[in-house]
Amino acid sequence: MDATGDDLYDVAVVGLGPAGRALASRCADSGMSVLAIDPKPDAPWRQTLSLWADQLPPWLTADACGVDVLAHSVNAPAHYSPDRAVLDRVYCVFDNEALRDALPLGAGVTVETTTIDDAALVALTARAHRVVDCRGAGGPDNPGPLQTAYGVVLNAVDAAPALGGDPALFMDWRTDHDDDEVGPSFLYAIPLGADRVLLEETCLAGLPAPDPAVLATRLRSRLLGRGVTPSAVDAPLAVERVRIPLLPRSSRVGHPRIEAFGTAGGHGHAATGYSVASMLAAVPGVVYAIGSGYPIPAPRSPASTALHGIGLRVLLRADGLTLRQLFNAFGRIGGRRQQWFLDGASPSYQLALAMWDMWLTMPVRGKAGMVAAVLRRNPRRPGWPRVVSPPTAG
DSSP states (O other): OTSSSSSSSSEEEEOOSSSHHHHHHHHHHHOOEEEEOOOSSSSOOOOOEEEGGGSSSSSSSHHHHOOOOEEEEEEOOOOESEEEOOOSEEEEEEEEHHHHHHHHOTTTTTOOOOOOOOHHHHGGGGTTTEEEESSSSSSGOOOEEEEEEEEEEEEEEHHHHHHOOOOOOOEEEEEEEOOOOOOEEEEEEEESSSSEEEEEEEEETTOOOHHHHHHHHHHHHHHTTTTTHHHHHHSSSEEEEEEEEOOOOSOOOOOOEEEEEEGTTTOOOOOOOOHHHHHHHHHHHHHHHHHHHHOOSSSOOHHHHHHHHHHHHHHHHOHHHHHHHHHHHHSSSOHHHHHHHHOOOOHHHHHHHHHHHHHHHSHHHHHHHHHHHHHHHSSOOOTTOOOOOOOOOO
């Protein structure tokens, strides 16, 4: 029953991942009646969720919600491509269980455990005034570009050689691995706490993207080359496999009372894969829109979406040397512009300025590679010959 007393819920939220749970919890907190549907609503969130400290929404701070949702924070992670740069921000990893606790499904939320397909989504309009699809970007049904990764969690002592004295590695594009078949990828190395570190080999974008099992071989090669012991790599504390659609699945519903939120609604950054920060930042505005009868706001402007699309096109089509030169340029632009490039909801003028500065910083060979990538018809395929950059110190 909705807040006005009729038999319809104010909103039905389908999918209780981070986006759906945040939306359902905050809608109920604002006084709306919520129907939340997920086949396994209590399933743990096993993926590593992260954001920059300055992106944590005010309503999710410990003072506001009574829960410290952050498991660990690290200041000034390093970036290599291959030159070293330091990103002057604080990078944080969520405590997933604490995040769930901060997003309670209380008395205002009715939870049903069932699987909802597109046809059943339409049927929910008979039970709720608004229906919000939070089922993600489509999983295996999404034929678009993917970000894939394979990671191992090691204790901090075992992981130390991989970090080389840095507190964390945001993106390490150095090519200290012994295969050329996968295409360009980078090492992501982030402490999950005082005594555990996630070491993850990541393909930023691929169509097709390499299977995480293939990336596992490259990760092992890279870690052993840096002095991590084989026993630690082969018997990790945990394993993480990542498969992130970079674009939302095309809508097959087309119903005026059905909308999408989270990665299903385009809150993922098409050129980086990040989505959690922009999704959480958007929650108050989405709750207000639902409660007031307005459409859910778009995650960003059409111009910003177009610029993300250009970035994704380059990531999918450029050779390895061009990508390393691109991210070397990213390491050289100012911290504010780095933030504008990474943040999924940046206005188009900020994103354009950041991308322009990266372009100006690139060498002529990199600029030529960028132009060729934009003009190239087909995405890069696994097994392309790797263009090797000149040897560099470190």
